Amino acid sequence: MLKVENLHKTFGEREILRGISLCVGDGEIAAIIGPSGTGKTTLLRCVNFLEHAEKGTVTIDDVSVNAEKAGRKQILQLCRLSGMVFQNYNLFRNKTVLENVTEGLLVVKKLPRAEAAEIARAELEKVGLSEFEGSYPSQLSGGQQQRAAIARAIAMGPSILLLDEPTSALDPELSKEVLGTIRKVAEEGISMLIVTHEIDFAKEISHRIIFMENGVIVEQGPPKEIFLNPRQERTRQFIQKLYPADYQI
C-alpha cells in the first residue's frame, strides 16, 4: 500500500507539486496521466526520495516518512519498499544484464551470490531475457534494456513499482513488448503507479486513472469514468484532445 499525503515540492520559485494526495492499494494499478510539465515525474521522484519534497508524508506499508522530519535511515527503509523503472532504463552500462539484476540483491539485501543469481535468473526468465543474461546493455535493444530494468526492480521484491513513462523512448514494436512484460508482472499482483502517455494501455491495465495538471490531481477514478464520463471540464478537454475523432459520452 502506498499513501501520499499533501506533498509539496518547489523548484526555485515554482511550486511544482501543490499538495498531492493519493493512495494505491495492495495489488492495485494506478496510472497517472496529464500534460507535459505537470509534475508527474517529480511526483514519482518524491515518492522514493530521489527528490526531497518540502512538505508531505509518504507511507509504504508500515513505513511512514514525513518530508519535513525525514531522517536518512527512515528514507532508506522507505526506498527499499519501492522499485523504480525510468524512462531511459538507467542500467549500469559496465555490468551485464545478470549483474544489473543481482547488484541490489548483493549490495542492499546482502544475499549470498548464488541466491542472488537464482532470484535474478527467475526474474529474467519472466521478462524473456534468459538468453541475454551475459550481455551488456549496449548490446540490447531499448525494449530489452527496459525489460532488464523491470526485472531489476521486481527482483528486490518491492511493495510497489513506480514506472515513469516506461515505453516513451521506444518505437511501437518494442513498446508493445515492454507493455506485455508490465502486463505480466501486473498479473502477479504487485501494486503499480505508472506515469504513461499510452492511454489505451492505461485504460486496459489500470484499476484507477489519476489525471494530474499543474501540480494538482484534478480528478481520479476508474478508467471508464475518467475516459467516458469525467466530472471535471479540464479532464474532459484533455481526454478529448487525445481522442478527437471517436470521443463520445
Ligand SMILES: Nc1ncnc2c1ncn2[C@@H]1O[C@H](COP(=O)(O)OP(=O)(O)OP(=O)(O)O)[C@@H](O)[C@H]1O
Ligand atoms: N531538477 C529540477 N530543477 C528545476 N526544475 C525542475 C526540475 N525537475 C523538474 N523541474 C520542472 O518541474 C516541472 C515539472 O516537471 P516534471 O518532469 O515533473 O513534469 P512531467 O509531468 O513529468 O512532464 P513530462 O510529461 O514532459 O515528462 C517542469 O516545469 C520542469 O521544468
Ligand SMILES: [Mg+2]
Ligand atoms: Mg515526466
